[in-house]
Amino acid sequence: MRTFSDYESMAMLELSDTERVRLKERFDEISDGFSALDVYDVDEVLPLVSVLDIHNVVREDKAVMDISREELLANAPEMHDGYFQVPATID
Numbered sequence: 001m002r003t004f005s006d007y008e009s010m011a012m013l014e015l016s017d018t019e020r021v022r023l024k025e026r027f028d029e030i031s032d033g034f035s036a037l038d039v040y041d042v043d044e045v046l047p048l049v050s051v052l053d054i055h056n057v058v059r060e061d062k063a064v065m066d067i068s069r070e071e072l073l074a075n076a077p078e079m080h081d082g083y084f085q086v087p088a089t090i091d
Contacts, residue, residue, distance in 0.1 A: 069082060
């Protein structure tokens with residue numbers, strides 16, 4: 001198990017003694033809070049994705065040609081070799 005000083009050095013924080021003591025106490029409180037959950041056996045519990053009993057209904061992902069290239073490019077302000085012509089973004 002990592003100690004507070006391990007995390008402090010990993011984050012490269014510069015803390016005063018007062019800040020260090022206050023943060024250590026707070027981290028200990030948080031850690032103790034999670035330790036309280038150790039009494040529960042969750043080996044058979046599946047991960048919860050949503051509290052609602054709904055399922056995402058998605059359509060099959062397949063390409064459909066709804067519009068031809070010519071129709072699509074008909075409204076382009078500029079085109080070159082059958083593609084949209086856009087201003088250069090890299091010199």
